[in-house]
Amino acid sequence: MTNFTVRTDKRTEFVKITSLVAKCLSKSSVQEGIAVVFCPHTTAGITINENADPHVLSDMVMKTSELIEHRDPRYQHGEGNSDSHLKSTLTGASETVIIKEGRLQLGTWQGIYLAEFDGPRTRCVYVKIIKG
Numbered sequence: 001m002t003n004f005t006v007r008t009d010k011r012t013e014f015v016k017i018t019s020l021v022a023k024c025l026s027k028s029s030v031q032e033g034i035a036v037v038f039c040p041h042t043t044a045g046i047t048i049n050e051n052a053d054p055h056v057l058s059d060m061v062m063k064t065s066e067l068i069e070h071r072d073p074r075y076q077h078g079e080g081n082s083d084s085h086l087k088s089t090l091t092g093a094s095e096t097v098i099i100k101e102g103r104l105q106l107g108t109w110q111g112i113y114l115a116e117f118d119g120p121r122t123r124c125v126y127v128k129i130i131k132g
């Protein structure tokens with residue numbers, strides 16, 4: 001397993017980590033298999049989405065923040081970040097990407113992102129490359 005950290009700048013943002021995951025893959029020398037990308041946090045996640053138009057990411061930040069409000073008097077969690085936990089559950093903690101001929105089999109428009117929902121923070125990402 002390899003891991004790396006990502007420093008986020010905003011409370012909610014998507015940070016592209018495709019090249020960092022690809023670096024983990026190239027260190028492994030695995031040609032065929034899968035890469036599991038896992039985020040060990042409860043207020044962040046991992047997702048795959050558009051890597052070309054940055055407006056897709058800003059739209060996702062805008063709409064998820066609108067749908068899941070930061071402040072809601074019905075939240076019972078005392079830390080004040082229930083919205084972050086909810087968003088993290090929607091995103092999920094991991095993604096699995098197929099490896100073929102030593103490369104991540106992402107679509108042309110796909111990128112791997114750390115989804116930050118309670119930043120700014122330093123986040124860990126674990127990458128497990130499995131030959132098969």
Ligand code: ZN
Pocket residue numbers: 077079080081082085
């Ligand atoms: Zn919390």
